[in-house]
Amino acid sequence: MIELRALSTADLPALLALQHATSTPPWSAATLEGQLLDPAREHGKNVVVATRDGEIVGVAGWVDAEGEQFGAPVFAGDREAADALVTTLVAHARERGAARIRISCTTPEQAKRESLESAGFRVVLDFITLAIAAEPRNPRIELARVAIDSVDPDVVRKLHDETFAGVDNAPPISLEQARHVQHRAWPEASGVWLDGEEPAAFVVAMRDGDCVEIDEIGVRSSWRRRGLARALVDRVIDIAATARIGEVRALIASTNTASLALHEAAGLRERYRRAVYQLELR
Ligand SMILES: CC(C)(COP(=O)(O)OP(=O)(O)OC[C@H]1O[C@@H](n2cnc3c(N)ncnc32)[C@H](O)[C@@H]1OP(=O)(O)O)[C@@H](O)C(=O)NCCC(=O)NCCS
Structure with missing residues (x-):
């Protein structure tokens, strides 16, 4: 069973390991911290950590933009964690009246992709690293x-x-x-x-x-x-x-x-x- 809780800075090493295990390219600790604790995510207040039996299995940050919602970064160790995070982000977006929500997904992120597709998300563009x-x-x-x-x-x-x-x-x-x-x-x-x-x-x-x-x-x-x-x-x-x-x-x-x-x-x-x-x- 997945539990969702607030982010603590003590979670960062486990979240970095999760990013490396699930996504590409591997981030540095500074990039992860810069993303999760930046002003766009209210210095970490707009971040939820997913745990199972006390072990970290997912994380989701979000940016409240005018009329739209960005769920980023989102990392999930398995399908159940991905479902819990996607559901939470969509509920938050609906609550604040956003017209649409966007969440990105790299090729290896199978659980997240399945979760997004089953929630009705569709690909609208790609992000390319050159x-x-x-x-x-x-x-x-x-x-x-x-x-x-x-x-x-x-x-x-x-x-x-x-x-x-x-x-x-x-x-x-x-x-x-x-x-x-x-x-x-x-x-x-x-x-x-x-x-x-x-x-x-x-x-x-x-x-x-x-x-x-x-x-x-x-x-x-x-x-x-x-x-x-x-x-x-x-x-x-x-x-x-x-x-x-x-x-x-x-x-x-x-x-x-x-x-x-x-x-x-x-x-x-x-x-x-x-x-x-x-x-x-x-
Ligand atoms: C992208 C941007 C920075 C380009 O600035 P710029 O000073 O006009 O670009 P340059 O004049 O140096 O163009 C260099 C080459 O890039 C390509 N290029 C630049 N603008 C282009 C356009 N609108 N359409 C197609 N090719 C373009 C061309 O190959 C161009 O060479 P050419 O003029 O000899 O054909 C500018 O359009 C911009 O500020 N866009 C909005 C912000 C943005 O998207 N930034 C990048 C985010 S990752």
């Missing part, structure tokens, strides 16, 4: 760079919300989420680029062991199709090589053709894929 080995590059960027953590969080929030408007699975962020992102970003590879006084683009890159992930890259519309994003991706690849980091990755929605084309043009290639399942609630 990767490339870091190497020296020589990008030319004419705009001035400002360190990501020295910029007013409201500038980051506005840049994010404006550039990501209409992009799948990228709802607007709060000021607190902007601050969190600025704090977690790897400063060397991240930044805001200014055209005079005006912010034109931003990059948030996260360092995680031997890997750098381009978490967010956004260029304002007046600056698009001028090679700026390509130069910024090249800059991350170059900085990773200088820091002797092995690999650069980016996680992109399969519906985001501009971003896929951009990263493929920069030489990144598909490594992992996970399906985003959706249930319409109205």
